[in-house]
Amino acid sequence: MTNHALHRPIDALAVGEVALIAAIDRAGLDPGTAQRLCELGFDEGVDVEILHRAPFGGDPLAVRVGNMVVALRRDMARLIEVEP
Amino acid sequence: MNAPVSITRQPVVALVGNPNAGKTSLFNALTGSRQKVGNYPGVTVERKAGRLALPDGRTAELIDLPGTYSLSPRSPDEAVTRDAIFGRIAGERPLDAVVAVVDATNLRNHLRFVLELKALGLPLVVALNMIDLAARDGIGIDSARLGALLDLPVVETVAVRRRGLEALGAALASRIGDTPPALPQERPSDVRALQKQARQLAATVQTSTGSARAWSQRIDAVVLQPLAGPLLLAAVLFFMFQAVFSWAEAPMGWIEAGVAALQVELAAALPEGWFLSLLNDGVLAGVGAVVVFLPQILILFLFIITLEQTGYMTRAAFLMDRLMARVGLNGRAFIPLLSSFACAVPGIMATRTIDSPRDRLTTILIAPLMTCSARLPVYAVVIGAFIPARDVGPFGLQGLVLFALYLAGILGALVAAFALRRTVTKGAAPPFLMEMPKYQWPALRDVGLGLYGRATAFLQRAGTIILASTVVLWAMASWPQPPVGGTKPPIEYSLAGKIGSALEPIFAPIGFNKEIVIALVPGMAAREVAVSALGTVYALNDVSEDNAGSLIERLRSAWPLPTALAFLAWFVFAPQCISTLAITRRETASWRWPIFMFSYLFAAAYVAAGVTYHLAVAAGL
Numbered sequence: 001m002t003n004h005a006l007h008r009p010i011d012a013l014a015v016g017e018v019a020l021i022a023a024i025d026r027a028g029l030d031p032g033t034a035q036r037l038c039e040l041g042f043d044e045g046v047d048v049e050i051l052h053r054a055p056f057g058g059d060p061l062a063v064r065v066g067n068m069v070v071a072l073r074r075d076m077a078r079l080i081e082v083e084p
Numbered sequence: 085m086n087a088p089v090s091i092t093r094q095p096v097v098a099l100v101g102n103p104n105a106g107k108t109s110l111f112n113a114l115t116g117s118r119q120k121v122g123n124y125p126g127v128t129v130e131r132k133a134g135r136l137a138l139p140d141g142r143t144a145e146l147i148d149l150p151g152t153y154s155l156s157p158r159s160p161d162e163a164v165t166r167d168a169i170f171g172r173i174a175g176e177r178p179l180d181a182v183v184a185v186v187d188a189t190n191l192r193n194h195l196r197f198v199l200e201l202k203a204l205g206l207p208l209v210v211a212l213n214m215i216d217l218a219a220r221d222g223i224g225i226d227s228a229r230l231g232a233l234l235d236l237p238v239v240e241t242v243a244v245r246r247r248g249l250e251a252l253g254a255a256l257a258s259r260i261g262d263t264p265p266a267l268p269q270e271r272p273s274d275v276r277a278l279q280k281q282a283r284q285l286a287a288t289v290q291t292s293t294g295s296a297r298a299w300s301q302r303i304d305a306v307v308l309q310p311l312a313g314p315l316l317l318a319a320v321l322f323f324m325f326q327a328v329f330s331w332a333e334a335p336m337g338w339i340e341a342g343v344a345a346l347q348v349e350l351a352a353a354l355p356e357g358w359f360l361s362l363l364n365d366g367v368l369a370g371v372g373a374v375v376v377f378l379p380q381i382l383i384l385f386l387f388i389i390t391l392e393q394t395g396y397m398t399r400a401a402f403l404m405d406r407l408m409a410r411v412g413l414n415g416r417a418f419i420p421l422l423s424s425f426a427c428a429v430p431g432i433m434a435t436r437t438i439d440s441p442r443d444r445l446t447t448i449l450i451a452p453l454m455t456c457s458a459r460l461p462v463y464a465v466v467i468g469a470f471i472p473a474r475d476v477g478p479f480g481l482q483g484l485v486l487f488a489l490y491l492a493g494i495l496g497a498l499v500a501a502f503a504l505r506r507t508v509t510k511g512a513a514p515p516f517l518m519e520m521p522k523y524q525w526p527a528l529r530d531v532g533l534g535l536y537g538r539a540t541a542f543l544q545r546a547g548t549i550i551l552a553s554t555v556v557l558w559a560m561a562s563w564p565q566p567p568v569g570g571t572k573p574p575i576e577y578s579l580a581g582k583i584g585s586a587l588e589p590i591f592a593p594i595g596f597n598k599e600i601v602i603a604l605v606p607g608m609a610a611r612e613v614a615v616s617a618l619g620t621v622y623a624l625n626d627v628s629e630d631n632a633g634s635l636i637e638r639l640r641s642a643w644p645l646p647t648a649l650a651f652l653a654w655f656v657f658a659p660q661c662i663s664t665l666a667i668t669r670r671e672t673a674s675w676r677w678p679i680f681m682f683s684y685l686f687a688a689a690y691v692a693a694g695v696t697y698h699l700a701v702a703a704g705l
Binding site for chain 1: 153154156158189190191192193196197275276279280283297300301304308310311313314398401402403405406407409415514515516517518519520521
């Protein structure tokens with residue numbers, strides 16, 4: 001977990017707002033999931049953008065990461081922090 | 085054999101790549117219809133192999149390995165790919181070469197897997213697929229430079245247009261030696277370092293970045309819109325079910341007529357006796373009763389395969405995830421459950437894409453609660469006999485009852501999933517992570533070959549498991565034969581009849597009479613067989629189209645209304661289908677889960693029928 005006060009989780013991004021990944025809380029994930037997240041392109045310094053929030057409560061999210069779009073739930077999105 | 089191995093040996097080449105890289109399209113383009121679909125030993129992952137003619141005259145066996153993001157598997161499918169690469173699958177020859185299929189529009193993610201594969205030291209060729217889509221999106225790629233930097237042959241391909249196939253074959257031929265390469269060793273790879281390397285590599289070889297996915301984003305703006313999205317999904321599903329039932333009607337009639345004609349032919353050609361009865365009442369009646377669902381299954385899969393290929397299915401999973409999460413499943417369970425409305429067997433097979441074992445098991449266990457088309461004949465007869473054909477507001481009462489039965493199945497499945505995830509399949513819900521690929525036009529060849537694969541798999545099962553079980557049940561319903569001068573219907577003297585009579589006390593409290601219980605025994609083969617069994621029990625020789633009316637008359641006089649309603653409630657949950665239990669045994673690799681499935685569905689059906697019966701009696705129906 002980073003202590004950088006200015007970081008926000010990607011969950012807090014508005015739809016269409018582009019930001020760079022600052023930190024991923026890999027300790028909060030099981031190793032397999034942390035690896036899959038990386039395989040799908042989530043890594044520090046990569047650009048992300050929330051494209052859609054699902055109906056009925058805004059969960060899950062469709063996140064563009066690089067050229068890929070990945071659906072993930074908000075509890076995982078909270079573990080990925082972006083630069084302000 | 086004295087001949088050198090190198091002359092007789094057929095090299096083995098595997099296609100490996102990320103999901104959505106166009107691997108299966110490339111496989112179909114390279115092998116055409118010369119494919120063999122089987123299973124890997126022990127697991128139920130499909131093994132797809134075909135013949136690939138190399139330009140130097142050799143012929144290789146081409147294997148389409150399941151798509152995976154890396155050599156660290158998260159599902160049974162992905163484990164097969166890893167094991168095949170490391171030569172660990174019994175009965176499989178080690179690979180001579182690998183084709184890494186890469187989506188040119190998503191270079192940086194797919195190149196990471198190429199780097200991981202390259203580190204293994206196997207002869208490797210990179211197929212830079214969908215290069216046309218990259219060009220359309222304005223992404224320029226210097227493939228010669230990519231090849232030089234990777235030190236690997238890189239071939240630009242467009243699988244759906246059959247472009248680059250010869251160059252790919254030539255590149256492969258040059259990499260396949262006379263002796264197979266040494267088996268690669270598995271060692272841990274640093275995925276983040278590889279990912280970083282891949283990103284740099286992609287940035288170096290891309291001459292322009294373009295606007296990837298502009299089209300997909302425009303479509304998603306509608307498809308995933310909070311209001312329009314769910315409405316569109318509902319419309320798609322509604323149209324699909326309409327099509328499944330209305331388009332299939334005619335071909336189902338032809339199959340029924342064909343089976344009936346065959347039975348008449350046989351009856352004319354063969355002397356009356358047990359052999360004729362085995363063929364007509366056992367084999368043809370039983371297998372025919374299942375094969376008749378082939379048109380519905382094909383139409384359903386036509387929709388499912390097309391929706392999958394366009395990329396819409398992942399959007400449906402995205403929209404449904406929230407609802408699924410409430411009962412402890414995830415959006416991926418949506419597609420198998422949808423298939424189960426035609427038949428639970430293909431639905432259960434489709435659960436292979438679910439990466440969490442617990443989610444997958446839960447989905448398998450609730451799949452039989454989706455009202456499969458085999459229940460329809462049963463519903464049709466009982467509703468026709470007992471539910472008056474009058475209107476309630478703008479709707480017909482009979483249709484409303486049918487709809488209520490479908491709804492009861494869905495609600496039952498949700499409740500069962502909720503309960504199962506808190507008991508037998510308890511455990512943390514694995515994180516939901518799903519790639520949403522770009523939209524694509526479905527390729528006719530890929531849809532056709534996919535459909536062909538489903539049809540042959542279904543017919544093979546009908547020809548083996550279902551044939552065997554119907555013959556056994558036919559024998560049980562035919563022997564012992566009635567004594568001379570016996571007055572009761574012959575089935576009552578048979579083993580099935582005796583089992584039914586013995587079980588009667590168990591079912592009496594829920595309002596089932598002996599005739600129903602006897603009919604449930606042969607109904608184990610396939611649910612709809614219960615209808616013809618009822619016909620047999622009520623001493624009708626044949627329940628075909630023309631005398632189905634008489635069965636309805638007979639039931640109306642023989643059953644009180646509460647019994648009929650209880651019978652309907654029973655069939656919402658009824659576990660009677662040998663094929664479903666057999667496929668569950670295969671997919672879970674143990675007898676434990678089919679036995680559990682049978683028991684819990686039996687209990688649910690018993691309670692539902694009992695409650696219905698006693699409520700109906702109390703209400704004075």
